[in-house]
Amino acid sequence: MSMEFLRPATWAEALAMKAERPDARPIAGGTDVMVELNFDRTRPPALLDLTAIPELATWNTDIVPGWIRIGAGMTYTRIIEELGGMFPGLAIAARTVGSPQIRNRGTIGGNLGSASPAGDLLPVLLANRGAEVWVESVRKKAGPYPVYDFFTGPKRNLLAPDELIREVRMRVTHGPEQFAKIGTRNAMVIAVCSFALTLDPGEREVGTGIGSAGPTPLLAFDAGEYLAGELDWEGAGPLDDRVARRFGELVAAAANPIDDVRGTAEYRRHALSVMARRTLGWAWADYRKGAAECA
C-alpha cells in the first residue's frame, strides 16, 4: 500500500501538514510506531516524522519562573543526562525504560502519544502536581491540558486529529522524588505496576502517580493529602511506620487494576502498597538528609 512520508523541518510546517493530513501518523522515536508497522498492525496513509524539528528536542527553564519546558522530542537518554539533577524521579523512571537503544530513541512525547497505562514517565508527571501537556494545532494556539486530564482510556488521550504534542511543562520543586516499578527482570520490561512519589517541601505537598494498575495512569489523591498532613515537615523527624503503612493502603485503594498476563489485580494492589511505603522511606530519608545539611 502506498504511504506518504512527511518530514517537516519546522514546527509551523508540522502543524500545517497535520492540519492538511489529519490522518498522518506522527512518528518520533518510532519505538511504538515502527513495531506496529513492522507487524502490519497499522497502515497509516502517511507518516509525519517529527525528528527533523530541532526545537522539539530542547528544554528550557526561562519561560515561567519555577517551571521547566521539556520539548516532546526529548529522548529518555537526554532526560537522564540533562534533567536527572532537577528531576531525579523522572530520571529514575527513564532509566527503567527498555534498553539503551530504546532510551536513545524513545521520547517523552511518544510516551504521552501512546498513552499506555504502563508508560513509565506518566506516573512521574502525575506526581509533579500540576504538570501540563501542551498541544497545538493550526486551528488552536498552543495550550495546556493538566496531565491528569490527558488520558481518557487505555492508549487513548485527548489529542484531536489535527493536534500535535509540543511540550511538557513541570513544576521545579527541588524536593525528593522516587519511582519504583515491578517487572520480571531489570531490563526491557513493561511494568506490572509502578509508583511515583514527589515531596514538595516548599508547599508541604505530596504528589503521587500510579502506573499499570488501571485503564490510565492514576493519581492517589487521598493518599497524597493524608501524607502531606502527617509528615513532620518542620522537625524532619523519623518516619512513623503507621503513617507509612496507612499511606501504602491508601495508594493501593486508589488503584483500579485488572488481572492480566503480567499479574493479578490482587498482586498489583499488594505491590503498590509495598512500593508506596518503600519510596516514601527513601524520599523521607532524602528529605531528612537535606534538612540536616541546611540546619
Added chain:
Amino acid sequence: MRVTFTVNGEERVVDDVWEGESLLYVLRERCGLPGSKNACEQGECGSCTVYLDGTPVCACLVAAGQAEGGTVRTVEGLAEGHRLDPLQEAFVECGAVQCGFCTPGLIVAAHDLLARTDGVPADTEIREALAGNLCRCTGYEQIIEAVRLAAGRGAGPS
C-alpha cells in the same frame, strides 16, 4: 521514495524505498549490508543495532525516511579493510561468538560503551550497556570477558 544518507563513510542514494520500511530493511536488502541482523523487528533483541548519527539505535525501529541526510555506521564499518576492530578480535579470542547472530549488534553496542568509557568498565556497566542485546548461545560470560579484554587493550574511541 528516495533516501540519501551516508553509510560507513560512503554516500548512498537508495530509490524505491517503501515509506513504511525500516532502516534495517534498507541496509540489508537495498544496500547489500547484511551485517546487521533481523531477529525480532520489535526492539527486543538488539541484533540490528547500528550507529545513527553517532548513537546506537535499533535499526528495525527507525523509519527509512528518518535517516535521510543522516550518518549510519554498521558493524561492517568497524573493521579497517581486513583488520578487525580490537573489540571484534577480542570477541573471537574469548569465544564470545557461537552462532554469531547476536554478534553484530553486540559489537556495535559494546563499541559505543568503550568509546564512552575511560579504562575498563565495571561489569555492572557492561551488563547495563548490553542489556538491550539478547544472545541465546553463549550465556553472556564470554561476551563480557571480551569487552573487558578489548577495554584492557585500550580499545577506545576509533
